[in-house]
Amino acid sequence: ASQFDVLLDRADAVRSSDPASFQKRLAQLNALIAQASPAQRDRLAYLNAYSQAYAGHFDVAIAQAQRLIETTEDVSLQYRAGALIVNSHAAMRQFVEGLRQLEQMLPLADKVGDPDLRQQGLAVAAVLYNQIGQYELGLRYADQILAAPTSGRAECYAGMLKLEASLHLGVLGEEDAPVMQVIERCRVQHEAVWTNLSRAILARKWAARGERRKAAALLQEHAAEVAATRYPRLIGEIESLQAEFMLAEGDVDGAERHARASIAQSSGMANSLPLVMAHRTLYDIAARRNDPVAALHHYRNYAESDKAYLNDVKARELSYQIVRQETLQKNQQIELLNRRNEVLELEKRVDRAAARNTQLIAALLATLLAFIGYFAYKTKRMQMSFRRLAETDALTGISNRHHFTRQAEEALAFCARSGQDVGLIMFDLDHFKQINDLYGHVTGDFVLRQVAQACRACCRRNDRIGRIGGEEFAILLIGADLAAATRMAQVCCEKIAAVDTQGSGHTFGVSASFGVTTASLSGYDLTRLLSHADGMLYCSKREGRNRVSVYCAGQPEEGAELARTA
Numbered sequence: 420a421s422q423f424d425v426l427l428d429r430a431d432a433v434r435s436s437d438p439a440s441f442q443k444r445l446a447q448l449n450a451l452i453a454q455a456s457p458a459q460r461d462r463l464a465y466l467n468a469y470s471q472a473y474a475g476h477f478d479v480a481i482a483q484a485q486r487l488i489e490t491t492e493d494v495s496l497q498y499r500a501g502a503l504i505v506n507s508h509a510a511m512r513q514f515v516e517g518l519r520q521l522e523q524m525l526p527l528a529d530k531v532g533d534p535d536l537r538q539q540g541l542a543v544a545a546v547l548y549n550q551i552g553q554y555e556l557g558l559r560y561a562d563q564i565l566a567a568p569t570s571g572r573a574e575c576y577a578g579m580l581k582l583e584a585s586l587h588l589g590v591l592g593e594e595d596a597p598v599m600q601v602i603e604r605c606r607v608q609h610e611a612v613w614t615n616l617s618r619a620i621l622a623r624k625w626a627a628r629g630e631r632r633k634a635a636a637l638l639q640e641h642a643a644e645v646a647a648t649r650y651p652r653l654i655g656e657i658e659s660l661q662a663e664f665m666l667a668e669g670d671v672d673g674a675e676r677h678a679r680a681s682i683a684q685s686s687g688m689a690n691s692l693p694l695v696m697a698h699r700t701l702y703d704i705a706a707r708r709n710d711p712v713a714a715l716h717h718y719r720n721y722a723e724s725d726k727a728y729l730n731d732v733k734a735r736e737l738s739y740q741i742v743r744q745e746t747l748q749k750n751q752q753i754e755l756l757n758r759r760n761e762v763l764e765l766e767k768r769v770d771r772a773a774a775r776n777t778q779l780i781a782a783l784l785a786t787l788l789a790f791i792g793y794f795a796y797k798t799k800r801m802q803m804s805f806r807r808l809a810e811t812d813a814l815t816g817i818s819n820r821h822h823f824t825r826q827a828e829e830a831l832a833f834c835a836r837s838g839q840d841v842g843l844i845m846f847d848l849d850h851f852k853q854i855n856d857l858y859g860h861v862t863g864d865f866v867l868r869q870v871a872q873a874c875r876a877c878c879r880r881n882d883r884i885g886r887i888g889g890e891e892f893a894i895l896l897i898g899a900d901l902a903a904a905t906r907m908a909q910v911c912c913e914k915i916a917a918v919d920t921q922g923s924g925h926t927f928g929v930s931a932s933f934g935v936t937t938a939s940l941s942g943y944d945l946t947r948l949l950s951h952a953d954g955m956l957y958c959s960k961r962e963g964r965n966r967v968s969v970y971c972a973g974q975p976e977e978g979a980e981l982a983r984t985a
């Protein structure tokens with residue numbers, strides 16, 4: 420694999436200086452392609468494209484280089500292939516395409532590691548810009564190379580490109596030294612084309628100062644070297660200049676010889692100023708010789724070549740403007756897209772903020788609801804506990820008089836409608852004052868609690884029991900007739916008599932006196948029922964206490980009496 424790299428390096432090194440050796444090595448490499456790695460294949464692809472361009476097959480070279488740019492990951496190779504495409508388009512005078520490719524290639528320059536490679540790309544830019552008459556740009560790229568040239572060769576071609584741009588911009592200056600320096604640099608690099616193009620510039624400078632003879636001599640001195648380059652544009656230009664200088668010095672024949680030599684190169688220097696000038700010189704010569712036929716012929720050629728040249732200059736200028744407009748448009752589109760992205764980004768941020776706000780509001784509402792729920796629950800609990808407090812007798816835990824009355828009235832109203840009978844029992848503890856007096860109030864309270872508990876235990880779910888006075892109680896029995904109510908009173912009477920007082924620290928007997936009535940006897944009015952039952956209770960007290968007295972119809976106060984000792 421490394422052997423392949425060595426071959427690649429060698430081929431690359433001689434690609435422009437020794438075309439024959441380059442072709443031989445390229446053939447060798449192509450024969451060995453099976454053993455090449457992907458990166459090596461890419462390098463070989465570049466050299467093959469280069470070889471196609473060198474042979475003048477620019478379309479093939481462009482297609483191959485384009486494919487390489489699209490497939491390789493090597494930025495340096497992309498850059499070199501881009502430069503090759505630019506050169507190929509320029510050679511075919513496809514300046515729009517060349518400039519477009521240049522715009523893609525130049526941004527890669529910063530990523531190219533090898534400074535020499537980078538400068539070769541910058542030189543391609545300078546050449547193209549000079550070629551299309553954008554000399555400020557040509558000068559800028561030449562100066563970039565000259566700021567730190569990587570080789571004598573780079574110094575030569577960048578120097579020459581700078582001279583060319585400066586000449587056309589009219590900023591070449593009076594001094595000869597800078598031009599001579601470039602000539603010398605190119606000469607030591609054996610770059611005959613660049614050297615003699617620089618000499619042509621020096622010759623122009625001298626001629627412009629009136630030193631035409633010296634200028635012609637300088638060109639004459641190196642005529643053989645120029646011819647050896649076989650480069651039509653160079654030969655055509657030097658010959659054209661020679662013709663101009665000689666005519667101005669009065670050497671009409673010499674001028675004619677050189678002008679014709681220049682025009683002989685016309686196929687390789689179409690649309691160029693030297694060609695125009697050569698035709699112009701021939702016209703001047705014919706005019707001087709008073710040969711109107713020849714003068715007309717040369718003038719026609721001069722006019723045609725001048726028109727073609729000017730059209731070409733315009734076309735090149737137009738190419739530049741087209742690509743510049745495209746670039747501006749592209750940049751505007753990019754700018755527009757960036758703006759749109761910014762707007763989208765902002766919208767997204769607004770959406771996110773809105774979503775966050777919604778979440779916050781939802782959380783706030785949930786918290787608020789939780790609080791409201793909690794307070795409602797607390798309030799309800801408090802209400803219920805207040806109500807219980809308000810309805811309950813604190814000592815015994817059964818209903819107080821007020822609550823008992825309300826419950827009893829509701830039950831009576833319901834039973835009156837449904838036609839059920841209701842029993843009412845009232846009872847009062849016997850000699851309770853004595854218990855208080857003998858054993859104290861605490862013992863009295865103990866007895867009250869025991870009695871309430873004992874009687875409540877006898878009640879069914881629907882019965883209502885309440886403490887309606889100090890030691891006075893009432894029980895309302897829904898659905899109970901007189902016999903059932905009487906039975907219930909007797910059971911309570913027995914339970915009270917059985918109350919165990921030892922828990923109070925004293926042992927004594929407890930009893931109560933009972934009065935019983937029913938709605939079927941006294942009616943569904945509570946006051947009347949209580950009054951009748953109370954009457955019977957006093958009846959029991961009078962009769963000796965610890966007994967049950969039952970109300971009898973028609974006897975408001977005194978009723979049939981059923982006395983029982985517990």
Ligand SMILES: Nc1nc2c(ncn2[C@@H]2O[C@H](COP(=O)(O)OP(=O)(O)OP(=O)(O)O)[C@@H](O)[C@H]2O)c(=O)[nH]1
Pocket residue numbers: 814847848849850851852853855859860861862863864867888889890960
């Ligand atoms: N310990 C205690 N005593 C109470 C309470 N409420 C009322 N008393 C007492 O109950 C007694 C009622 O006595 P009286 O109305 O004279 O009747 P009695 O002593 O039970 O006699 P008879 O009813 O005629 O059998 C009073 O001494 C009141 O002070 C209470 O909540 N606790």
